Amino acid sequence: xxHNTIAHWVTYGQExxxxxxxxxxxxxxxxxxxxxxxxxxxxxxxxxxTLSNDAIQLYLALLQRRVSGEPIAYIIGVKEFxxxxxxxxxxxxxxxxxxxxLVESVLEHFGELDSxxxxxxxxxxxxxxxxxxxxxxxxxxxxxxFNIDAVKLAKQNAQNLGLTHVNIxxxxxxxxxxxxxxxxxxxxxxxxxxxDEHLNQGDVRFEPESALxxxxxxxxxxxxxxxxxLKFLNTSGTLFFEHGFEQGKAVRNILMALxxxxxxxxxxxxxxxxxxxxxxxx
Numbered sequence: 688x689x690h691n692t693i694a695h696w697v698t699y700g701q702e703x704x705x706x707x708x709x710x711x712x713x714x715x716x717x718x719x720x721x722x723x724x725x726x727x728x729x730x731x732x733x734x735x736x737t738l739s740n741d742a743i744q745l746y747l748a749l750l751q752r753r754v755s756g757e758p759i760a761y762i763i764g765v766k767e768f769x770x771x772x773x774x775x776x777x778x779x780x781x782x783x784x785x786x787x788x789l790v791e792s793v794l795e796h797f798g799e800l801d802s803x804x805x806x807x808x809x810x811x812x813x814x815x816x817x818x819x820x821x822x823x824x825x826x827x828x829x830x831x832x833f834n835i836d837a838v839k840l841a842k843q844n845a846q847n848l849g850l851t852h853v854n855i856x857x858x859x860x861x862x863x864x865x866x867x868x869x870x871x872x873x874x875x876x877x878x879x880x881x882x883d884e885h886l887n888q889g890d891v892r893f894e895p896e897s898a899l900x901x902x903x904x905x906x907x908x909x910x911x912x913x914x915x916x917l918k919f920l921n922t923s924g925t926l927f928f929e930h931g932f933e934q935g936k937a938v939r940n941i942l943m944a945l946x947x948x949x950x951x952x953x954x955x956x957x958x959x960x961x962x963x964x965x966x967x968x969x
Contacts, residue, residue, distance in 0.1 A: 769818035813841030935960030
């Protein structure tokens with residue numbers, strides 16, 4: 688029976704994943720907890736409990752998907768962001784911890800204000816917009832995405848999180864935004880060059896290219912958004928971008944050339960330049 692226990696199968700999973708994951712034991716625990724429909728703490732509390740044959744077969748199948756490189760988030764369909772559970776799908780990027788720096792930056796600048804109107808461009812799962820809404824329930828927040836499947840998923844996340852006051856709709860950047868004006872515009876747009884070697888590594892191999900790749904060395908969408916945002920920002924409104932770790936200077940230059948003021952870049956959890964913003968002058 689010892690070969691049927693939770694402890695045995697966690698160790699087995701870790702051994703299978705060690706060559707393809709930097710967090711093999713954690714991955715194995717997450718997958719087994721998912722199979723058992725339990726929290727991960729259950730595995731640590733009851734390591735001697737045994738698994739049914741059906742559970743073992745499902746676990747083995749999920750391990751194989753992970754061995755092939757498929758992200759954990761796509762396998763179990765959920766990723767935590769800002770301490771909130773977000774449903775994910777191959778139609779969207781997987782929310783990443785570095786993007787929390789964007790949320791933090793917005794809150795640092797505007798968190799004490801109640802009457803903010805915010806737009807999230809390319810919302811994907813809705814992670815940025817819904818994280819902000821969870822902290823600022825009085826803000827008026829719009830979130831758009833070109834991909835209708837992403838829009839549906841973001842709406843589902845809003846419903847699951849009880850944040851249905853966020854207005855989520857389909858739009859190709861600003862095309863369906865109409866005459867609205869915003870105090871804050873945030874975006875994590877495509878910013879990877881089509882020839883970037885990182886596209887063949889890690890989780891991004893499984894993520895939608897339309898949400899990753901942009902022309903002009905990855906800067907085309909950033910340039911377009913920065914130009915168009917001038918018409919949609921209120922006086923003293925601020926535009927925030929997430930961008931590639933080597934693009935900080937280029938993004939600052941784009942914003943300054945368009946007349947944005949007080950441009951600044953902050954670093955992510957790996958000390959890479961990641962978030963840049965600029966403000967429309969008074």
